[in-house]
Structure formats: structure tokens, C-alpha cells
Amino acid sequence: MxxxxxxxxxxxxxxxxxxxxxxxxxxxxxxxxxxxxxxxxxxxxxxxxxxxxxxxxxxxxxxxxxxxxxxxxxxEPDLAVFNQRVPNAYVPGEALGFDRRCCLLAAAQDYPAQSSIIIDMGTAITIDLFADGRFQGGRILPGITMSLHALFLGTALLPDMDLPVPAAALGNSTGAAIQSGVFHLFADALQGAITHFQQMYPDAQVLLTGGDAALWQAQVPNSQHVPDLLLRGFYGWLQA
The missing domain is CATH 3.30.420.40 (ATPase, nucleotide binding domain)
Known part of the structure; x- marks a missing residue:
């Protein structure tokens, strides 16, 4: 297949x-x-x-x-199968994205007794919590490239650029200040979500996946980089 x-x-x-x-x-x-x-x-x-x-x-x-x-x-995957394997209260149920479903399924099948914080660093960044055998909810952030490009499109003088990881704590040019601001915005957002979720579930591990995950693993302490998490969940979704 x-x-x-x-x-x-x-x-x-x-x-x-x-x-x-x-x-x-x-x-x-x-x-x-x-x-x-x-x-x-x-x-x-x-x-x-x-x-x-x-x-x-x-x-x-x-x-x-x-x-x-x-x-x-x-x-094509059956939503009823997902809901059976990963109970959830998402509203409306069909609005939960395919990629998030696959990653949740992978966490559920690979770590059924372990709480997991799943961070998918893609076009958008999702931070989801699997705990007590169910999807507890999550957060969605704009992706890094999207955020940089929004600054470029929404202003007259700010440049379009890539983001070095890590970026300096302080920028002494407009470009460096943008890079510092965007980098630390996301670093703080990720760590803040992890801290918040682990206050609720202290045993929660952090699984990092998605296109930018390898660059960011060093910025997310005690995280595991699982590049094929989505594919593992997709594969498992279609098994009888």
C-alpha cells in the first residue's frame, strides 16, 4: 500500500x-x-x-x-475508527485535522499508558495533549515561515527573510531584531505550553515532529524527535 x-x-x-x-x-x-x-x-x-x-x-x-x-x-481513513481509538470532545469532530489525528493515533498506539505532548512543527504549529487514554485538547499557532512572511506583507519596510535557529537574544539590525523576536516568540510559546500541560500531567513526554522539528529539538528540552509520527499513525489507522 x-x-x-x-x-x-x-x-x-x-x-x-x-x-x-x-x-x-x-x-x-x-x-x-x-x-x-x-x-x-x-x-x-x-x-x-x-x-x-x-x-x-x-x-x-x-x-x-x-x-x-x-x-x-x-x-481513506474512517473517522469512526479514530474516535474509537482516541476518544475526544473536539467540536465539530470532523474539524480535527488529518495530520493531528495521525499523530495522536501514533502516540496512543506507541505509548498507550504514557501522557504525550505532541508538537507538530509544520505550516502551522500544533501542540496537542494525549493523556488518560484520550485527546485532551491542544493549541494551534501560525507556523514560523507564515509568521515571518506576515511581517513582510503587513508592513512597508520590514524585509522578508529566513529564521536561524537559534537566533540572538537581541537584534541590532531590523532583520536581526525580526529574527530574534520571532525565534523567542516561538521558543517561549512552546516552552509555555509544555510547562502548562505538564502541570496537569507531570508524566507527559514531549514528541516533536513536522518539517521544522529537527531544527528545534535542541530548543525544546527533553523532547524526542519522531520524524515519521504522522506516517506511523496513518499506517495504524488503516489496520484492522
Whole structure:
């Protein structure tokens, strides 16, 4: 089975024999699915009767994938299965994003007796709490690139730029001040959420995933970087 996870910025294609180790590629979601599938086939040509698992957070892109893939060989995750495995009080239930669901499922299946704070450093940053066998709730922040670009678009003179990790405590140019401000904004927000959640659940571990996770692990003390957390949850979601 080929797993297709459509994110806001990047789309993952992956295969696994055990749900723990994945062969995967990442491509821009803006690309047409046919081009993304061609990239995958260059890495690992799929069998003629291969099945596909499809999930994601971009409705238009998901619909294009559905039109491309054979309907008889396409599977999509069942929300009822998620709700059974990860009880929650999210309102409305269908609004909880696919990526958050997958990461919660992975935490539930890998650490069923352990509280977990799941930080997904993607286009948006999500901070979710799995504890007492259920999803307790979470926080959503704008992503780092989104925040930097918003300063550029919303002002006349501020430059567009990337963010070094870590950034200086103080900036002595406009660019350096932006980098310092954005870096410490997120560092403080992440640590503040962790502190708050661990006051409620002192045993909670911190799982860090998403595109910017590797850069930020050193800034999040005692965290585990789990790059395939979403894929592990997606794989488990479709198992009987």
C-alpha cells in the first residue's frame, strides 16, 4: 500500500512493511498529483494492483488525487475508527485535522499508558495533549515561515527573510531584531505550553515532529524527535 498524506505545503508518499520504518518522498502539494506520483515511481515503481491510502488537509488537492487514482484501489481513513481509538470532545469532530489525528493515533498506539505532548512543527504549529487514554485538547499557532512572511506583507519596510535557529537574544539590525523576536516568540510559546500541560500531567513526554522539528529539538528540552509520527499513525489507522 502507498500512503499519500497531503499537507498544506508538502505531500508525503510512503510505503512500509511494519508501520515503523518508511520509505518516503516529499513533494510540493502545489504540484499536480500525476507529477508527484511520477517522482515516486522513479524511486519505487508500484505494482499494477497496488492500493493507495489517501488523507490530508487540502480538500482541492485531495479531490484531484481521487480523480487520478483508481477508485477500486483507493482507501481513506474512517473517522469512526479514530474516535474509537482516541476518544475526544473536539467540536465539530470532523474539524480535527488529518495530520493531528495521525499523530495522536501514533502516540496512543506507541505509548498507550504514557501522557504525550505532541508538537507538530509544520505550516502551522500544533501542540496537542494525549493523556488518560484520550485527546485532551491542544493549541494551534501560525507556523514560523507564515509568521515571518506576515511581517513582510503587513508592513512597508520590514524585509522578508529566513529564521536561524537559534537566533540572538537581541537584534541590532531590523532583520536581526525580526529574527530574534520571532525565534523567542516561538521558543517561549512552546516552552509555555509544555510547562502548562505538564502541570496537569507531570508524566507527559514531549514528541516533536513536522518539517521544522529537527531544527528545534535542541530548543525544546527533553523532547524526542519522531520524524515519521504522522506516517506511523496513518499506517495504524488503516489496520484492522
Amino acid at each position: 502507498i500512503f499519500i498524506a497531503v499537507g498544506n505545503t508538502r505531500t508525503l508518499l510512503a510505503q512500509s512493511n511494519d508501520g515503523l520504518h518508511f520509505q518516503s518522498i516529499s513533494a510540493a502539494t502545489a504540484l499536480h498529483p500525476a507529477h508527484i506520483l511520477q517522482q515516486w515511481e522513479q524511486l519505487r515503481p508500484h505494482a499494477e494492483e497496488e492500493t493507495f491510502a489517501l488523507g490530508g488537509v487540502v480538500p482541492e488537492a485531495l479531490q484531484t488525487w481521487r480523480e487520478l487514482l483508481p477508485e477500486t484501489r483507493l482507501r
